[in-house]
Amino acid sequence: MNLERKAVDLRLEILDLICSAGTGHIGGDFSAIDILTYLYYEGMNISPDRVDDPDRDRFILSKGHAVEALYSVLADRGFFDRQALHNTYSRLGSPFIGHPNNQLPGIEMNSGSLGHGLPAAVGIALAGQMDGRPYYTYVLTGDGELAEGSVWEAFMAAPHFKLDHLVAFIDRNGLQISGRTEDVMPQGDLAGKLRLFGWEVQEIDGNSIPAIRAAVQHAKETQGRPSAIIADTVKGCGVSFMENRAGWHHRVPTAEEAAQARGELMQKARELDERSGK
Amino acid sequence: MSVPANKQVICDVLKEEVQREPGIVVLCSDSRGSGSMTSFFDEYPDHSVEVGIAEQDLVTISAGLAASGKRPFAISPASFLAARSFEQIKIDVGYSHTNVKLVGISGGVSYGALGSSHHSAQDIAAVGALPGLRVYLPSDWQLTRSLTEHLVRDDEAAYIRVGRSASPQVYGAGELQFEMDRAVTVREGGDLTIIACGDAVYEAVCAADQLAGAGIRCRVLDMYCLKPLDAEAVLRAARETGRILTVEEHSIVGGLGSLVCQVTAQACPVPVKSLALPDSEIVTGSQREVYHYYGLDAEGICRAAREMMPA
Numbered sequence: 001m002n003l004e005r006k007a008v009d010l011r012l013e014i015l016d017l018i019c020s021a022g023t024g025h026i027g028g029d030f031s032a033i034d035i036l037t038y039l040y041y042e043g044m045n046i047s048p049d050r051v052d053d054p055d056r057d058r059f060i061l062s063k064g065h066a067v068e069a070l071y072s073v074l075a076d077r078g079f080f081d082r083q084a085l086h087n088t089y090s091r092l093g094s095p096f097i098g099h100p101n102n103q104l105p106g107i108e109m110n111s112g113s114l115g116h117g118l119p120a121a122v123g124i125a126l127a128g129q130m131d132g133r134p135y136y137t138y139v140l141t142g143d144g145e146l147a148e149g150s151v152w153e154a155f156m157a158a159p160h161f162k163l164d165h166l167v168a169f170i171d172r173n174g175l176q177i178s179g180r181t182e183d184v185m186p187q188g189d190l191a192g193k194l195r196l197f198g199w200e201v202q203e204i205d206g207n208s209i210p211a212i213r214a215a216v217q218h219a220k221e222t223q224g225r226p227s228a229i230i231a232d233t234v235k236g237c238g239v240s241f242m243e244n245r246a247g248w249h250h251r252v253p254t255a256e257e258a259a260q261a262r263g264e265l266m267q268k269a270r271e272l273d274e275r276s277g278k
Numbered sequence: 279m280s281v282p283a284n285k286q287v288i289c290d291v292l293k294e295e296v297q298r299e300p301g302i303v304v305l306c307s308d309s310r311g312s313g314s315m316t317s318f319f320d321e322y323p324d325h326s327v328e329v330g331i332a333e334q335d336l337v338t339i340s341a342g343l344a345a346s347g348k349r350p351f352a353i354s355p356a357s358f359l360a361a362r363s364f365e366q367i368k369i370d371v372g373y374s375h376t377n378v379k380l381v382g383i384s385g386g387v388s389y390g391a392l393g394s395s396h397h398s399a400q401d402i403a404a405v406g407a408l409p410g411l412r413v414y415l416p417s418d419w420q421l422t423r424s425l426t427e428h429l430v431r432d433d434e435a436a437y438i439r440v441g442r443s444a445s446p447q448v449y450g451a452g453e454l455q456f457e458m459d460r461a462v463t464v465r466e467g468g469d470l471t472i473i474a475c476g477d478a479v480y481e482a483v484c485a486a487d488q489l490a491g492a493g494i495r496c497r498v499l500d501m502y503c504l505k506p507l508d509a510e511a512v513l514r515a516a517r518e519t520g521r522i523l524t525v526e527e528h529s530i531v532g533g534l535g536s537l538v539c540q541v542t543a544q545a546c547p548v549p550v551k552s553l554a555l556p557d558s559e560i561v562t563g564s565q566r567e568v569y570h571y572y573g574l575d576a577e578g579i580c581r582a583a584r585e586m587m588p589a
Contacts, residue, residue: 054346058346102345102374108345109341109342109345109374110369110370110373111369112369113365115334116338116366116369116370119334119338119339119342120339120342120345121342122335122339123339123340123341123342123343123344123345123346124343124345124346126327126339126342127342127343127345127346127348128346130303130324130348131347149334150334150335150366153329153332153334153335154338156330156332157329157330157332157335157339
């Protein structure tokens with residue numbers, strides 16, 4: 001499967017979902033979708049017919065507001081019905097809530113309030129280590145989210161427990177609601193900080209499937225400590241007028257903006273098809 | 279006769295049960311000594327997790343373990359567990375439906391003179407307000423044992439608050455008839471019902487025995503189950519004794535007294551008087567002194583009971 005092409009299709013799905021529901025967090029969805037695409041279509045040992053398999057890999061979306069990205073991936077992978085998702089997302093009584101909910105197949109933990117995903121992943125990875133299970137636990141946090149103190153409790157705990165089957169992606173798109181993360185609460189040398197805490201740290205282009213693939217492979221080869229992958233991403237990645245604009249954190253595109261976004265994404269899809277000879 | 283502290287009883291039960299149920303994991307936040315869990319950690323290191331002074335992650339790591347099939351018991355001072363970790367309890371335990379047992383040690387005013395930072399006078403109100411959480415305040419060591427044996431085996435989250443020192447014995451040998459989520463009738467009587475929880479149950483029994491000498495026959499209910507509250511027992515008491523006195527080591531806001539009133543007011547309105555800690559800073563002193571100061575001891579309960587009786 002051409003994962004770059006898949007990531008474009010998923011961006012189109014996310015765009016449709018947000019436009020039809022009139023709500024969503026498109027900027028963070030688009031910065032994170034390449035990571036989700038790699039994990040759900042190649043990297044992780046998961047399947048919709050084995051959602052309770054004790055050896056399945058786990059994924060926790062700590063930045064739960066990027067739920068449209070997760071829903072779109074899970075629907076496309078067959079965990080639940082795409083039409084039901086698009087017909088009911090965020091509507092009264094829908095199981096498809098505006099943040100991940102573990103009553104849905106394929107979702108491990110509820111999130112929404114920030115700073116919960118990494119410690120939850122520590123607990124899940126610890127259980128696997130205690131039982132000698134082979135699974136990997138992946139968690140995706142935002143970068144603005146790192147201001148939450150509970151994240152740093154987990155940054156300390158994971159190396160202490162030597163959780164080498166824990167892989168933490170940090171979606172470092174550099175923007176949060178109020179503006180630049182470095183202006184709101186600077187993180188400075190994040191990689192250096194995490195190395196001092198005892199993590200194996202990689203800094204990659206988080207919108208590059210080959211870079212994500214290589215980083216996960218390196219994380220899996222790392223023994224005795226957890227891996228942090230600082231994913232340098234672009235908020236709104238894939239649509240020119242959304243890229244690197246904090247305003248697209250949770251803005252819903254107008255009909256004209258949606259049409260332009262769709263046009264850009266379909267152009268990208270055509271280019272990828274031509275390149276692959278289709 | 280000396281009796282074990284309720285937290286020691288929880289440790290004893292976990293040491294017995296872990297041999298049958300390998301999923302049991304005990305987590306502490308630098309609290310294994312104060313939580314009487316040192317022997318568990320020493321004897322079962324593979325079932326023990328120390329997270330350091332980090333109550334938020336104590337709860338969320340427990341939730342992650344539970345989501346992966348473990349049966350975690352998170353043990354930490356009630357003052358920190360129920361307040362510092364409130365959002366973790368709300369989201370990672372209640373909302374995420376994880377089978378985490380939260381054990382709040384040294385609850386209420388157990389820490390006495392250490393001050394309001396160390397008191398947990400709002401935990402029934404706070405944790406009880408969260409969907410998916412049950413709340414228990416066992417009285418003596420026997421009730422704690424029966425309750426823990428039940429909780430170890432069930433699959434829902436719960437918050438259990440126990441004291442710091444040994445709680446006075448309420449039940450004689452073989453006397454406790456324990457039924458999960460049912461109040462225990464400790465004394466039978468028809469003039470007044472005293473409903474109490476935790477260490478206050480002993481004070482209520484002492485008061486009832488003193489009042490019996492004065493011809494006032496009190497029913498005493500050990501309402502260890504705050505949520506789900508045994509509403510049937512409350513309504514029976516309201517119908518059969520006509521007046522209710524509640525006693526608790528908790529704020530007057532949102533605790534046992536509030537919960538009882540909510541039941542009686544809707545289905546059988548009768549006079550209810552609530553003895554509790556005030557909605558303000560709590561006076562400095564030992565647990566005994568604080569009980570006496572606010573009238574939560576047998577003397578204060580007798581006084582309040584007499585005031586409720588017709589002249």
